[in-house]
Amino acid sequence: MSGTIILPSTNFLGRECLDKALDIVQQQGFTKALVVTDAVLNQIGLVAQITKKLEDRQISYAVYDGTQPNPTIQNVEEGLQVLTDESCDLILSVGGGSPHDCAKGIALVATNGGKITDYEGINKATQAPFPLVAINTTAGTASEMTMFSVITDEARQLKMAIVDQKVTPLISVNDPNLMLAMPRSLTAATGMDALTHAIEAYVSVAANPITDTVALKAIEMITRYLPKCVNDGEDVEAREQMAYAQFMAGMAFNNALLGYVHAMAHQLGAIYHLPHGVCNAVLLPHVQRFNASTHPTKFVDIAKAMGKDVSGLSIGEAAMSAIDAMQELSAEIGIPATLSELGVRSEDIKTLARSALEDVCCMTNPRQASQSEIEAIFTSAM
Numbered sequence: 001m002s003g004t005i006i007l008p009s010t011n012f013l014g015r016e017c018l019d020k021a022l023d024i025v026q027q028q029g030f031t032k033a034l035v036v037t038d039a040v041l042n043q044i045g046l047v048a049q050i051t052k053k054l055e056d057r058q059i060s061y062a063v064y065d066g067t068q069p070n071p072t073i074q075n076v077e078e079g080l081q082v083l084t085d086e087s088c089d090l091i092l093s094v095g096g097g098s099p100h101d102c103a104k105g106i107a108l109v110a111t112n113g114g115k116i117t118d119y120e121g122i123n124k125a126t127q128a129p130f131p132l133v134a135i136n137t138t139a140g141t142a143s144e145m146t147m148f149s150v151i152t153d154e155a156r157q158l159k160m161a162i163v164d165q166k167v168t169p170l171i172s173v174n175d176p177n178l179m180l181a182m183p184r185s186l187t188a189a190t191g192m193d194a195l196t197h198a199i200e201a202y203v204s205v206a207a208n209p210i211t212d213t214v215a216l217k218a219i220e221m222i223t224r225y226l227p228k229c230v231n232d233g234e235d236v237e238a239r240e241q242m243a244y245a246q247f248m249a250g251m252a253f254n255n256a257l258l259g260y261v262h263a264m265a266h267q268l269g270a271i272y273h274l275p276h277g278v279c280n281a282v283l284l285p286h287v288q289r290f291n292a293s294t295h296p297t298k299f300v301d302i303a304k305a306m307g308k309d310v311s312g313l314s315i316g317e318a319a320m321s322a323i324d325a326m327q328e329l330s331a332e333i334g335i336p337a338t339l340s341e342l343g344v345r346s347e348d349i350k351t352l353a354r355s356a357l358e359d360v361c362c363m364t365n366p367r368q369a370s371q372s373e374i375e376a377i378f379t380s381a382m
Contacts, residue, residue, distance in 0.1 A: 003208040003210070003255070004255065005210060005251075005255050006147055006165055006168060006254055006255060007145060007168070007251065007254070008134075008144075008145050008168055008169045008170060008171055008172045009170060009171070010024065010170070010171045010172075011145060011171070011172045011174075011247070012171070012172070012173045012174065012175070013174045013243060013244060013247060014174075014175070014176070014240060014243075015175065015176055015177055015236065015240060016175065016177065017173060017174070017175045018050070018053070018135065018173055018175040018177070018178065019053065021133065021135070021171055021173045022053050022054065022057060022059075023057070024171065025057070025059065025090065025092075025133060025171070026057040026058070026059060030059060030089055030090040030131070031059060031060065031089055032059065032060045032061060032062070032086065032087065032088045032089055032090070033054060033059060033060075033061045033062075033088060033089075033090045033091065033092040033133075034061070034062050034063075034064060034079070034082060034083045034086060034088040034090070034091045034092065034106075035047060035050070035051065035061050035062070035063045035064070035065075035092050035093075035094055036064050036067060036079055036091060036092070036093045036094070036099050036102055036103040036106065037063065037064070037065050037067060037093070037094040037095050037099050038065055038066075038067045038068075038069075038095055038098060038099055039065045039066070041065070041094060041095050041099075041137065042063065042065040044181060046094070046137065046178065046181060047063065047065070047094055049178075050092075050094055050135065051063070054092075061088075061092070062082055062083075062086035062088060064078065064079040064082045064083075066078055066079070067079075067095070067098050067099045067102045068098065068152075069098055069273070069275070070098065070150075070152045070159065070269050070270070070273055070276070071098050071099075071101050071102035071105070071150075071151055071152065072151065072152045072153075072154055073115075073116055073117065073151060073152070073153055073154070074154075075102045075105075075151075076102060076105035076106055076109065076116045076151060077116075079102060079103070079105075079106040080106045080109055080110060083106060083110060083130070084110075089131070090130075090131050090132075090133065091103050091106060091107050091110075091130055091131065091132045091133070092132075092133045092135065093132065093133070093134045093135065093144070093169075094135045094137065095135075095136075095137050095138070096136070096137060096138035096140065096141050096143070096186075096190060097138070097140070097141030097143040097150075097190075097193075097276065100134050100136075100141070100143035100144050100149075100169075101143055101148075101149045101150050101151060102151075103132055103134065104129070104132065104143070104149035104162070104167040104169070105149055105151050105162070105167075106130070107129035107130040107131075107132045107167065108125055108129050108130075108149070108162070108164070108166065108167055110129070110130040111127045111128060111129055111130050112125045112126060112127045112129075112166075116151055116160075116162075117153065117160065119162050119164065120160040120161070120162060121161075121162070121163070121360060122163045122164065122360060123163070123164050123165070123166075124162075124164060125164050125166040125167070127166070128166055129166050129167055131170050132169040132170055133169060133170060133171040133172075133173070134169040134171070134172050134173065135173040135175075135178070136172065136173060136174045136175075136178070136179075136243070137178045137179055137181075137182070138179065138182060138186065138187075138190040139174075139176075139179055139182075139187075139190055139191060139194060139229070139239065139242035139243050139245070139246040140189070140190025140191055140192075140193040140194045140246050140277055141190060141193055141194075141246075141250075141276075141277075142194065142197060142246050142247060142249060142250020142251075142253070142254070143250075144169060144172040144173065144174065144250075145168070145169065145172040145247060145250050145251070145254065146168070146250050146253070146254040147163060147164055147165045147166075147167055147168045147254055148161065148162070148163055148167075148254070149162040149164075149167050150162070150266065152269070152270055153270075157270050157271055158266070158267065158270045158355055159266040159267070159269055159270045159359075161266065161359060161360045161361065163257075163360055172247075174243040174244075174246075174247055175243075176236055176239035176240040176242075176243050177236065179239045179242075179243065180233060180234055180236065180239060181233075182229075182233060183233070184230055184233065184334070185334070187226075187229050187230050187233060187333075188226070188230050188277075188281075188333040188334055188335055189275045189276075189277030189278045189281070189335070190246075190277050191222060191226035191229065191230070191242060191246075191277070191333070192226075192277050192278070192280055192281035192284070192329075192330060192333070192335060193276060193277035193280050193281075194218065194222055194242075194245060194246035194249045194250075195218075195219065195222045195223075195226070195249070195281075195284070195326075195329070196261050196262070196277075196280040196281070196284050197218075197246075197249040197250060197252065197253040197258070198215040198216075198218040198219045198222065198245075198248070198249035198252055198253070199215070199219060199284065199288065199302060199326075200253060200257075200258040200259040200261055200262065200365075201215045201249070201252035201253040201255075201256040201257070201258065202215040202216060202219070202252065202256075202298060202301070202302065203259070203288070203291055203294075203295060203298050203299075203366045204253075204256040204257055204258065204259060204364040204365070204366065205364050205365075205366055206255075206256045206257050206364045207252075207256040208255070208256065210255070211251070211252040211253075211255050211256040212252075214248040214249075214251050214252050215248070215249065215252035215253075215256070216301060216302075216305050217245075217248055217305075218245045218246070218248040218249040218252065219249075219302060219305040219306060220305040220306070221241055221242070221244065221245035221248075222242065222245045222246075222249070223305065223306045223307055223325070223329060224241075224307075225238045225241040225242050225245065226242060226329070226333060227329075227332055227333055229242050230333045230334070256364065257361065257363065257364040258361040258364065258365075259287065259291070259361060259362070259364060259365035259366070260283075260287045260290075260291075260356070260361070260362060260365045260369065260374070260377070261280055261283050261284050261287045261288075262280065262359070262361040263356045263357070263359035263360075263361040263362045263365075264279075264283050264287070264352065264353075264356045264374065264377070264378065265279035265280045265283055266356070266359055266361070267352045267355045267356050267359070268339070268342075268344065268352065270355075271348065271351075271352070272342065272343060272344060274342050274343075278335060278336065278342065279342070281330045281335040282330070282335065282336060282337070282338065282339055282342070282381055283339075283377070283381055284326050284330075285323045285326040285327045285330075286377050286380045286381045287365075287377055288322070288323055288326065289320075289323050289380075290367060290369065290373070290377055291365065291366050291367050292319045292320065292322075292323065293367070294366040294367045295366060296315045296316060296318075296319040297315060297319075299318070299319035299320075299322040299323075300315060300318040300319055300322070302322040302325075303318055303319065303321045303322035303325060306322065306325035306326070306329070307325070308321045308322065308324070308325050338381060338382055339378070339381045339382050340382050344378075344382065346379070346382060349375050349378045349379060349382075350371075350375060352378055353371050353374035353375040353378060354371060356374055357369075357371060357374060
């Protein structure tokens with residue numbers, strides 16, 4: 001069985017690594033950066049911390065802070081206009097998955113032309129993207145190091161999944177000092193997104209020994225450190241360990257891909273504009289209960305990684321204890337238990353299921369489902 005491992009060419013992780021990354025940017029001769037971020041990070045001064053470091057290195061900049069929580073086609077077009085008007089030679093994304101995904105879209109269209117809708121699907125780009133450095137401020141999406149970009153098409157009410165090696169950032173940065181400002185709810189949601197990445201990658205039909213290894217380690221570390229981050233946002237050691245864990249989860253799914261949890265969560269985000277990590281967390285145990293019969297030994301591994309004692313249990317019982325662990329972790333960190341609590345309407349389930357089955361993430365789910373089965377999973381999560 002052949003395999004491919006795709007990552008940014010350079011990845012900085014750990015305390016104070018931002019300065020090292022920006023030194024590399026300076027050494028490579030970039031002179032003006034388009035900083036792609038969101039309004040909140042700009043307002044709280046986090047963007048200013050980074051632009052000051054750019055100034056110290058004689059790198060000028062322009063800021064686009066219009067990225068929405070679920071970035072849209074309009075966000076990509078607006079950011080691209082700023083990139084062109086300001087004659088930037090580098091894109092620098094600052095934030096979590098939304099700014100990174102928006103920046104990837106800008107970078108892709110900047111060199112390939114056309115509209116971002118032209119690149120929906122797998123490997124549609126022909127040219128390398130505009131140079132992109134992704135500076136992460138959350139521990140969850142791993143968008144700073146993956147070949148995935150998810151952009152909302154508001155007219156169609158769906159999230160476009162763009163999967164292309166050419167959107168992979170040039171450099172990724174995970175400095176936990178930038179993550180200390182994350183509020184409790186965002187910490188919980190992004191952490192459960194990372195857990196979902198690791199679990200879906202581990203049970204994916206495209207998994208390999210490398211992705212299995214990093215996925216299991218990520219599951220173990222997230223289970224241990226996510227509650228600590230939620231309970232004490234200033235615990236820099238826990239933040240650092242979560243930064244490593246979410247990166248490993250990203251490494252796993254960037255190469256083994258995902259499954260029905262993400263395919264279904266994308267539809268919830270597009271229609272209801274809900275936080276992606278929360279949707280993943282609610283759907284995760286229900287989808288994996290559907291999947292567990294395919295490779296139950298893998299679910300036994302997940303149970304052990306999440307701290308469950310499976311001694312004396314049958315394989316089936318041990319596999320189900322993994323599902324219990326997922327629900328218990330969500331409850332511990334304050335994630336809502338049902339889709340109904342998020343405002344999802346039962347009358348929308350048929351539409352949600354139909355759209356989910358068109359999502360590219362379905363391809364690598366370990367058990368293929370009919371529309372009625374996807375509807376049943378949505379219903380079980382209500």
